[in-house]
C-alpha cells in the first residue's frame with residue numbers, strides 16, 4: 001500500500017517494545033476473573049468464584065457457588081437451623097461448577113484460581129481432574145477440618161497451592177457504562 005497519502009497517526013507505543021504501563025498481569029487477570037465470577041453468586045454470606053486456566057494461559061472455564069438446577073428458587077441459603085434446610089447439603093461449589101462448565105475436553109495440567117481455599121470435596125475433584133496447581137485468595141476457613149483435610153489430600157497428590165498476591169494494583173476498576 002502507498003503510505004504517502006496516509007494520514008500520520010500518533011504512535012502510543014512511542015516505538016517502545018516494552019509492555020504498556022498499567023497492562024494487566026496474567027495472574028492478576030485470572031484472579032480478577034475469579035473475583036468477577038464470584039459476583040454472580042446468590043449466596044448472601046460467601047460468594048466464591050473460580051477460573052480454570054490451561055498451560056497456554058487460556059481460560060477454559062469459570063464457575064461460582066450456586067444451587068443445582070431446579071433448586072435455584074426453592075433451596076434456602078440459610079447457614080443454621082435444621083441441616084436439611086440449610087444451604088450446605090445442596091450448594092454446588094464454585095470449583096465443581098468450573099470443572100463441569102469447562103469448554104475443553106478435560107482440565108489436565110490446568111491451574112485453578114479460586115477466591116476461597118477449596119474444601120475437601122473440591123480438592124477431590126481438583127486432584128482426580130488432573131489440575132496441577134491451586135491459587136487461592138482467602139483462607140478464612142483454614143482451621144476447619146474440611147480445609148485441613150483438603151490440604152492433606154493436595155499434599156499427598158503433590159499439587160501445590162499458593163496464596164495469591166497481586167503483582168499490580170490490588171484494585172481493578174471496571175466501568176461498563178457505555179457513555
Ligand SMILES: O=c1[nH]c(=O)n([C@H]2C[C@H](O)[C@@H](COP(=O)(O)O)O2)cc1CO
Nearest residue numbers: 043045046048065091093094118119122
Ligand atoms: O470450596 C468451596 N467452594 C465454595 O464454593 N464454597 C461455597 C459454599 C457456600 O455457598 C459458601 C460458604 O458459605 P459460608 O461461608 O456461609 O459457610 O462458599 C465453599 C468452599 C469451601 O468452604
Ligand SMILES: [Zn+2]
Nearest residue numbers: 093118119122
Ligand atoms: Zn468445595
